[in-house]
Amino acid sequence: MKKLEQLYEGKAKKVFKTDDENCYIVEYKDDATAGNGAKKGTILGKGVVNNRVTNHLMKMLEQNGIPTHLVEEINDRETIVKKVTIVPLEVIVRNVAAGSLAKRLGMEEGTVLKSTVLEYCYKDDDLGDPMVNEYHIAALGCATPDELKQIADYSFKINKLLGDYLKDAGIELIDFKLEFGRDVNGKIILADEISPDTCRFWDSKTHAHLDKDLFRRDLGGAEEAYKEVLSRLLGK
Numbered sequence: 001m002k003k004l005e006q007l008y009e010g011k012a013k014k015v016f017k018t019d020d021e022n023c024y025i026v027e028y029k030d031d032a033t034a035g036n037g038a039k040k041g042t043i044l045g046k047g048v049v050n051n052r053v054t055n056h057l058m059k060m061l062e063q064n065g066i067p068t069h070l071v072e073e074i075n076d077r078e079t080i081v082k083k084v085t086i087v088p089l090e091v092i093v094r095n096v097a098a099g100s101l102a103k104r105l106g107m108e109e110g111t112v113l114k115s116t117v118l119e120y121c122y123k124d125d126d127l128g129d130p131m132v133n134e135y136h137i138a139a140l141g142c143a144t145p146d147e148l149k150q151i152a153d154y155s156f157k158i159n160k161l162l163g164d165y166l167k168d169a170g171i172e173l174i175d176f177k178l179e180f181g182r183d184v185n186g187k188i189i190l191a192d193e194i195s196p197d198t199c200r201f202w203d204s205k206t207h208a209h210l211d212k213d214l215f216r217r218d219l220g221g222a223e224e225a226y227k228e229v230l231s232r233l234l235g236k
């Protein structure tokens with residue numbers, strides 16, 4: 001497949017057209033941002049880790065009945081994905097209080113939630129991705145009620161599959177963010193990435209951060225932690 005012109009450059013990825021009208025190529029960058037672009041930096045090797053970890057986890061999810069945009073990894077940083085129109089929502093799933101939820105509800109980070117929390121944020125950088133509920137989503141026309149039900153069902157299923165899978169690698173899945181898209185047939189499929197950029201991964205024993213919080217909070221050691229996740233999941 002031939003890589004054609006760049007369609008879009010985001011904070012962590014570039015997207016290119018290809019000579020197949022139903023496919024794009026995604027290229028993962030080492031650029032890191034936090035606080036809606038307020039903090040900028042580089043995590044060396046991050047693009048490689050996120051590309052490979054995302055594809056590894058999406059393959060596992062596909063094998064367990066979750067449709068994804070993954071087509072084929074072409075090299076360390078680039079992957080062919082199905083063309084989708086992104087549903088403009090960040091879907092956040094939480095098992096343990098951390099980050100913005102801990103702050104908003106006055107909970108200590110690390111408190112296990114009595115039940116799983118699902119949140120939606122409206123993807124709009126200018127507005128700072130505000131949290132929305134089902135009523136806002138219907139009013140904005142982001143997704144139909146049936147689509148949103150499908151998205152919620154997939155999100156809970158992904159939480160169970162990922163949580164169990166990561167446990168075997170000594171990683172606790174604290175929370176994570178998903179994005180979904182509509183494929184050429186209008187079917188909802190999982191898109192974007194599943195990586196230390198978009199998930200909170202804690203070491204099961206020590207509760208050490210193995211994710212982007214190391215960068216967001218200036219804790220140091222992000223490069224090593226990303227590599228550690230890659231090696232625990234893919235063995236290299």
Ligand code: TMP
Nearest residue numbers: 098099100101175176177197198199200
């Ligand atoms: P939060 O606690 O900052 O709301 O983040 C919840 C989870 O969602 C965390 O795993 C990081 C992820 N996330 C993203 O991937 N992108 C974002 O823009 C935000 C706000 C969170």
